[in-house]
Amino acid sequence: MIRKIGFFIVGLTVAVATSGQGRIEEGQRGSKRFISEKYGFSIAVPVGWLVDPSNDTPMYFSFSPAQGQEFNHQLRLPRGGAVISVVAQEDLPGPPRSLRDWAAADARGDYARDPPIRDLEMPSASGISEALISFHDTPVFGPDDQSQHTVSIFWEFGGRRFAAHLLYPLNDPKAVRFERVLVDTVRSVRPLRKAVRGV
Numbered sequence: 001m002i003r004k005i006g007f008f009i010v011g012l013t014v015a016v017a018t019s020g021q022g023r024i025e026e027g028q029r030g031s032k033r034f035i036s037e038k039y040g041f042s043i044a045v046p047v048g049w050l051v052d053p054s055n056d057t058p059m060y061f062s063f064s065p066a067q068g069q070e071f072n073h074q075l076r077l078p079r080g081g082a083v084i085s086v087v088a089q090e091d092l093p094g095p096p097r098s099l100r101d102w103a104a105a106d107a108r109g110d111y112a113r114d115p116p117i118r119d120l121e122m123p124s125a126s127g128i129s130e131a132l133i134s135f136h137d138t139p140v141f142g143p144d145d146q147s148q149h150t151v152s153i154f155w156e157f158g159g160r161r162f163a164a165h166l167l168y169p170l171n172d173p174k175a176v177r178f179e180r181v182l183v184d185t186v187r188s189v190r191p192l193r194k195a196v197r198g199v
Helices: 008-015 066-074 099-109 175-187
Strands: 023-026 032-036 041-044 050-052 059-061 083-088 117-119 128-138 148-157 160-169
Touching: 041 175, 083 175, 099 117, 099 128, 099 148, 099 160, 128 175, 148 175, 160 175
Parallel strands: none
Antiparallel strands: 023 032, 032 041, 050 059, 059 083, 083 160, 117 128, 128 148, 148 160
């Protein structure tokens, strides 16, 4: 999965300051939410993380663009750094899959076999009808490769399927914190309220 997102942070400085397909809404006490009009939901921006709102689903970075130079050029996450990328299944190549089949295929794409896949409970307020969590390590093929850990949540919302992929360096000391951020972020999904006509 890391190879698919490496180019995004190059434009992050601009992306966080301008609006694109998504938009950011400020909340109370400095909280922020990413709004996806296309998919009809909002989702929290983790506190202290940067967000790229240039697509219909968000990408979050726990590190600044200045800290991400190696990520830009060699796809190496900085120590203590992580990325969460949210994607819609319909935007990916290939036929639609069930959540469980998608989770297994996603791991195979990272050369991981038989990853653990478990059901994940979501709050009813999220509008998420089903969710799974999966995790695997990305194997290293060369001396310059970075061994990474991926935790993914696959979910269904409004009849569409989505995934949130968390990537961080293997054995990073912030691993537990990163994984809690991922789960809390996906659990923060809320359906957008539709405007009432004539009001």
